[in-house]
Amino acid sequence: MGIYKNIQNVCREKGMTINGLEAQLGFGRGSIYKWDSHTPSVVKMKDVADVLGVTVDDLIADKAEESAKHF
Numbered sequence: 001m002g003i004y005k006n007i008q009n010v011c012r013e014k015g016m017t018i019n020g021l022e023a024q025l026g027f028g029r030g031s032i033y034k035w036d037s038h039t040p041s042v043v044k045m046k047d048v049a050d051v052l053g054v055t056v057d058d059l060i061a062d063k064a065e066e067s068a069k070h071f
Contacts, residue, residue: 006061007032
């Protein structure tokens with residue numbers, strides 16, 4: 001799963017939208033969507049993680065791959 005999907009899932013869990021998150025952080029609309037094809041800066045990833053209350057690792061981890069490691 002890509003960065004965008006991970007952020008989207010966390011936003012959904014927190015009752016937020018990607019657009020709302022982008023607005024809160026002062027990012028351009030649609031900028032997070034592009035992170036699956038363009039690597040964001042570490043600073044922006046940290047800002048997103050801080051607002052969502054998760055780690056940067058949570059946002060970049062491939063959840064399917066992580067699940068497979070536990071078996």
